[in-house]
Structure formats: C-alpha cells, structure tokens
Amino acid sequence: MSLLIKNGTIVNDDAMFKSDVLVHDGKIVEIAPSIDPTPGLEVVDATDRFVIPGGIDPHTHMQLPFMGEVAKDDFHRGTEAAVAGGTTMIIDFVIPTKGESLLVAYDRWRGWADPKVVCDYGLSMAITSWGQEIAKEMEMVTKADYGINSFKFFLAYAGVFMVRDEEFYQGMLQCAKLRALARVHAENGAVIAERCEHLLSSGITGPEGHTQSRPEELEAEATFRACTMASQANCPLYVVHVMSKGAAAAIAHHRKKGAVVFGEPIAAGLATDGSHYYNEDWLHAARYVMSPPLSRDPSTPNALMKLLAAGELHLTATDNCTFDCHQKSLGKDDFTKIPNGVNGVEDRMSVVWDKGVHAGIIDPMKFVAVTSTMAAKIFNCYPRKGRIAVGSDADIVVWNANATRTISKDTHHHAIDFNIFEGMQVHGVPETTICRGRIVWADGQLRTVQGAGRFVPLPPDSQIVFSAVDNRGKALEPVKVERAPYVATTLEAPDANANIVVKTRSAVPPGGISSIQF
Numbered sequence: 001m002s003l004l005i006k007n008g009t010i011v012n013d014d015a016m017f018k019s020d021v022l023v024h025d026g027k028i029v030e031i032a033p034s035i036d037p038t039p040g041l042e043v044v045d046a047t048d049r050f051v052i053p054g055g056i057d058p059h060t061h062m063q064l065p066f067m068g069e070v071a072k073d074d075f076h077r078g079t080e081a082a083v084a085g086g087t088t089m090i091i092d093f094v095i096p097t098k099g100e101s102l103l104v105a106y107d108r109w110r111g112w113a114d115p116k117v118v119c120d121y122g123l124s125m126a127i128t129s130w131g132q133e134i135a136k137e138m139e140m141v142t143k144a145d146y147g148i149n150s151f152k153f154f155l156a157y158a159g160v161f162m163v164r165d166e167e168f169y170q171g172m173l174q175c176a177k178l179r180a181l182a183r184v185h186a187e188n189g190a191v192i193a194e195r196c197e198h199l200l201s202s203g204i205t206g207p208e209g210h211t212q213s214r215p216e217e218l219e220a221e222a223t224f225r226a227c228t229m230a231s232q233a234n235c236p237l238y239v240v241h242v243m244s245k246g247a248a249a250a251i252a253h254h255r256k257k258g259a260v261v262f263g264e265p266i267a268a269g270l271a272t273d274g275s276h277y278y279n280e281d282w283l284h285a286a287r288y289v290m291s292p293p294l295s296r297d298p299s300t301p302n303a304l305m306k307l308l309a310a311g312e313l314h315l316t317a318t319d320n321c322t323f324d325c326h327q328k329s330l331g332k333d334d335f336t337k338i339p340n341g342v343n344g345v346e347d348r349m350s351v352v353w354d355k356g357v358h359a360g361i362i363d364p365m366k367f368v369a370v371t372s373t374m375a376a377k378i379f380n381c382y383p384r385k386g387r388i389a390v391g392s393d394a395d396i397v398v399w400n401a402n403a404t405r406t407i408s409k410d411t412h413h414h415a416i417d418f419n420i421f422e423g424m425q426v427h428g429v430p431e432t433t434i435c436r437g438r439i440v441w442a443d444g445q446l447r448t449v450q451g452a453g454r455f456v457p458l459p460p461d462s463q464i465v466f467s468a469v470d471n472r473g474k475a476l477e478p479v480k481v482e483r484a485p486y487v488a489t490t491l492e493a494p495d496a497n498a499n500i501v502v503k504t505r506s507a508v509p510p511g512g513i514s515s516i517q518f
C-alpha cells in the first residue's frame, strides 16, 4: 500500500522544510521537494499544512481497574480517541496488584490491548510490591520478548499501589542495573492518607476535599525526595504528571546538579486548573478529580508551558484514565471514593499547539519535540518513531495550524459523557492521521480497524537516558583510603602539663558533602 503526501511543510524537532513524502508498506521511503504521483497512488494534499510525526502519548491507562471501577476508555475507544487527535502511539502501564507476578499482569495487559488497539502501543510496568522475585521478573520483562524498558513507582495511593522509600530505592538500583528508566508518581501518600481522614472527620466530603488533602507541597516534597533518591541510586528518573511549579522546581534543582531527570506535564495541567474543585455543582467538581490534583494557582498552566519552552520540562503526556459521571458519582458522600483520572489523549495535541505554539511560547519544532520526538528518544524507539525520515514508520499527521475546533463531549471519541476541556476553542487541528502507512482519520471520520495497531517492544539502554550515567557512576563511587595496617602502641602516662589537642575530621565523606541547601 502506497501513499503520497504532497506540498506540505515537514516539521521535525530540529528542522522545517517543504517536501513531499512517499510512503510504502508502512514506512517512509522517499522525501524529496517534488515526487510525481504514479497511477493508483493515493495522494494527500498538504498544501499550507504541516506534516508532523504522529504524537506519542507516553502515559495512558486504558481500561485500568482502579478504585473499584474500570476506566471507560478501553484500548479500542482510547486509541480511536488518540488517532482522532493526531496521536499514533501510546505507552500504557501494566499495573500488577500488590504481590502479583509481573509476568501474569503483563499477559493480562497484552490480552486486553492486542486485539483492540487501532494504533501502535508500548508498555511500561508499575512496581507495586518488592522482593527478590519481583527483581528477577524485572530482569525478565526487559528482554526483547517482553519489551519493557521503564518501571513506575507510586509514592501515593497508600495500601493500593504505593511502595515504601526503601522499596523505591531498591527498585531504582535494579532499574539502573537493567538500564531501564525509573518513573515515579510523586506525592507524599502517607501524609495524604492522614489529611483525608482529618478532612472527612471535619465534614468536608465534597471534591474540594480532594485538593485540600493533597496540597502542592506534598507533590514538591515527594518530587524532591524521588530525585534525591534517584541520584543516590545513580538511576535516571522520569517524573510523571508534573502538576505544580514546586515539583518542576525540584526537577530543575536536581538537573542543575547533573542528575538525569525528565519531567512530564500533562494536557490537563497545561490547559486547566484546580478552581473547578470549588465549583458548587458537585458533579462538575468531581469530573476534575485526579492525582496529583490540578493546581490551585491559575498561573501554573502557563508556567508549565514556559518550562517546556525552556527545556526544564521535557515532554507532554495525558495520564488518560477516564471515568464517566456515574462512576464519579460513587464518591458523592466521600471524596476519597471518586475514581481518580481525567481525559486527554484526544485533545493533547491541539491543547499543546494552542497554549504553546499559537500562544507564542514554543515553535512548531519544539511542539514536535514535546509531543513526539522526546518520547521516542526516552523510550528508545527513535528514529523508528518520532521523526519524518526515510526508514521511519509512516506515523504521520497532516496538521492545519490555521483551523480551530471547539472541544466537546458531543463530538469527542472518548467513552465518557463529559470532557474536562468542554467548550475550549483550540487552534491546530489534525486533519489526517496516518498509522504505519494507513489513513485512520480523515475528513473528521475514523477509518480504523480494531487490532490493526502493533505492540512496539521498547529495548533498554536508551541513549538519551543512559549515556550520562556511567561517568556519573564513576564520580559517585565509594572512596576508600589505603593505609598501612594499624599498629597499636603502648600508651605512656600523659604529662599532666601537656596541652590537649582535639583533632577534627576534615575529609569529605563518601557520597559528597550534604546537598540539602534547597
């Protein structure tokens, strides 16, 4: 099957240029200023349009069983929403229940996803309990047969997914050994659990309790702690859903010291804020419940976009984990029972274009970097994904920067009955989405086939993640002082008139001087 995209402007993360693109058998086979269409070739006219690498959303939870419910967007509806929004690959999370084998959970996720996905997908693995068996299974799933190259640790959701600091630290040591990336949901779960109890007993049962139980400094503290521990383990770290300025500042602080840390803001956090939790309509407020919560500071979304522009945050995702109004209403008497999660996979590309490029904060190349290329590099599938280049998969979006659309539950492709971006008018519209050479979205219509997407195994040892780690490791190696064997000498009786000299230790201890200067 062949396809010719004519007259467009190709945008990669490092260059923009006018060229035609020829696709054959799912790959890009030629890029040239003018390619003549041969008879029978399907031609897509991209005049006055950008031709960009399909979006990669590195953080979704399709059909996740969570808080007694199952997320409504399954791998079919969720990936349909993705391609309608210009995303051609997702990375979802296998989340074993506590104590469950990683291999068993992995098979379950593949069983759910493989027959349903309409675009390509990869998997990340959550570590929800710790022990030698889990460490062994981590090693197994990083092999090519399984294709996992990142592990996520939750520092929140006490009693469900949360791991203790020592488990997180040992998990990161194992990640470093396997050359896999550690990912973290950074919030102080223990304090949150205490605050929830206190708020409920004070009579605060509505969604405003959700945000009050999780003040931003609990995200900032956990982010700082996670970065510190990753630095001690010499393990690269990826902080998922960075929702606050404090969390972003913690990442920047550690990066300035040379740590390999990546920060991922999400569409929800870039486009809306936590004022919704105080809405007098209970259901309206409940729709926005996710963790960490949307920031109560209305200047946060814009600040996070500027940090992407400055390179202090690195890529965007969605954390798409959708529950409908009925599911949200299960927490009507107790905010801790409102299933956590929001939509985003369909609207991320337009939201980032609108709030980023249209707003004059980032350019189209940076847009491609933060919606696609960085994810491909970090998760080690670049340049197969994340680039318009000969030999790359033909995951391509024809993007109309001049068009606008109004986001609505009435037109979206999610399986839920509301949209957190309802009524938002956004500039930047995906007109045609191509997944490995097949048009799956055009003229406002889906042309998908269930199960046509492929699992993309992600190998460990990503260059952008690990190339700095070895030299850092050498610098952090424990220091040993070589000395002649100690020989005990007979103590003479002290001279009563001698001065007593107290010697102080001046050597820098292994691990360096304390860095707690924040």
Ligand SMILES: NC(=O)NCCC(=O)O
Pocket: 061, 185, 289, 290, 291, 292, 319, 321, 340, 341, 342
């Ligand atoms: N974020 C959220 O509220 N739900 C999905 C699970 C997670 O990523 O924490």
Ligand SMILES: [Zn+2]
Pocket: 185, 240, 241, 291, 292
């Ligand atoms: Zn999370």
Ligand SMILES: [Zn+2]
Pocket: 059, 060, 061, 240, 319
């Ligand atoms: Zn998540």
